[in-house]
Amino acid sequence: MNYAGPTEETPAYEGLDLVPFQGLRYDPERVGSLAAVTSPPYDVVVRPDGLLHLESADPHNIVRLILPQDTTPDVRNRQAAATLRQWLAEGVLTTDSAPALYVYEQRDGGLLQRGVIGALRLSEPSDGVVLPHEDVMPHVVADRAALMRATSANLEPLLLTYRGDGSATGAAAVVERTARREPLLATTTEDGFSHRLWAVTDPADLAEIRTDLARHQALIADGHHRWATCLRLRTEHPSPSPWDYGLVLLVDTARHPLRVRAIHRLLHRLPVSEALDAVSPHFRVRHLDVPLGEALAALASAAADGNAFLLAGDGAFHLLDRPSADLLARTVPADRPEAWRSLDATVLHAALLQHVWHVPEDSPEHIAYIHDTAATVEKAERDGGTAVLMHPVREEVVRDLARQGVMMPRKSTSFGPKPASGLVLRALTP
Incomplete structure (x- = not known):
């Protein structure tokens, strides 16, 4: 079952409400390499030569889903949906057997970033749970919404940050314990970053993460248009449903500060x-x-x-x-x-x-x-x-304005490192 949401035993929280889901992941035996099927987020792939490079790296590169190429938007979106169905039917993408949260690590030289990927309950800015800091462009939200409707999937996670107390307790403790195990996957992309992913399925660990995160609010570091897209599509589906949640990577910047670029x-x-x-x-x-x-x-x-x-x-x-x-x-x-x-x-x-x-x-x-x-x-x-x-703008300026409910001009910041697209996806229908 792909539905990710609270049950009678797991009531919703007032703060961040992160729940496990059954991830869609590439079968390593069906692709050339995991690195060859990943991509930067859709809005970072800006040059045609970069798009062609990714498409030629492997016929199953995720860019064929997040940036399908054809003559019109409708044709592109239908193509992405058909490609996703084909990859699922062929076993190129497979569904994990149990719902999980995923610990995700990125490393490049002295930089180490770890966080948790999960399905986060959507909330409006007025709720004060997830804080946007940039305006969005309506035509981009409309474009992303059409693609998500067609594919019925979260194809790449947003990057959100929260501020823990710096100690290895709660979610941070689970992250650090998990990272000492053998990962589900490990790969190094051509930008030099190594990526590792673990599944957290133990009920006690899941509860520890969820209870800890429920005390926090988050800042959208990357993915304002995808968040706005999720909010738009939530209104199109009666609740409760998988559309009440969006795919996110949550990083505790008290332990793993992000880089901020322009x-x-x-x-x-x-x-x-x-x-x-x-x-x-x-x-x-x-x-x-x-x-x-x-x-x-x-x-x-x-x-x-x-x-x-x-x-x-x-x-x-x-x-x-x-x-x-x-x-x-x-x-x-x-x-x-x-x-x-x-x-x-x-x-x-x-x-x-x-x-x-x-x-x-x-x-x-x-x-x-x-x-x-x-x-x-x-x-x-x-x-x-x-x-x-x-x-670039300093992170503390961004967070302070967001807490005041003040939107920065669109595309004011670039937080990173951004999660690679293609390591884990989330289906919104079985």
């Missing part, structure tokens, strides 16, 4: 020369004829003193800082906390995109949001657009 902007139809002409009356502009690493260091230094951005696309870098007080007073809404008003993403969207460059932030024809710094610069140079490179 998400950059690519302005397709704005050449660098036009961007600089329009912005020069409002920002100090310095031209940097240096490699990318040195340009990013200059951006970090400038960002320590205020809003700063790095433009690229014409073979050089251009550092914008010291915005005019008049521009900010005219364009940045005054009815929000100062921490929000001073965010780089706020100034970028409110002042630069809307008033200086007149770029519609909801139009994929005009703007793309890209995680990879070098890829953003390369694409801007190749296509004649403008790359806007951002400096």
Whole structure:
């Protein structure tokens, strides 16, 4: 049975309510390698060459489900659903015999991240249980919802964080005990990260995790659009049902702090020369004829003193800082906390995109949001657009604003490492 939800013996909690589910996992004997069937999250795979690379790595790569390719959205979604059914029928994907929570570990050199994958009861932001911190783009939510309806599955987990007390008790104790056992799977992806996964099925361990997490709230670190998608689809299905839950990875950042990186902007139809002409009356502009690493260091230094951005696309870098007080007073809404008003993403969207460059932030024809710094610069140079490179926001700023119920501009942050897609899926129908 794939239904994941409370029974009469396991009442729902007011805080985080994480329950086990029967995971769908690749049969290692039916694929080339586990690494070859994984993918970064759908919104990180931004370049056609990256998509083709993943598709060619193995005919069963998860990207064929999370980013199906065809002529229209309806055809793509039907194709993903048919592919999922085929893989299940052929035994490429198999259902675990018992409901479980899954301890998941990622390691890269000195970085170690461990968390728990499970089915989390959905809640509205007003409930104060799961805190979003970014706005979402309606067309992306609609696209993800259509795919989830077609496949009737959670294809990749969201990344959520919570703050434990730092001790190895409760959920943390179960995670550490479990990680000393032989894993269900272990693989190393081409980015150098090693991944290990364990199933937790012991009733006492499951109860210990669930009881501990019920005392906490979580911050959405990655997956705002997938969370909004789950909330939308929940309203389409009478409760109780599997649609009351979403697939998440929960990480205790008191024990395993995440990295916070920026998400950059690519302005397709704005050449660098036009961007600089329009912005020069409002920002100090310095031209940097240096490699990318040195340009990013200059951006970090400038960002320590205020809003700063790095433009690229014409073979050089251009550092914008010291915005005019008049521009900010005219364009940045005054009815929000100062921490929000001073965010780089706020100034970028409110002042630069809307008033200086007149770029519609909801139009994929005009703007793309890209995680990879070098890829953003390369694409801007190749296509004649403008790359806007951002400096990351500190996690404590994000969490503080989220607790106040203040939404940051969309795609303001990139928390990581993100869970690899393809290690465990969750079916929403038997």
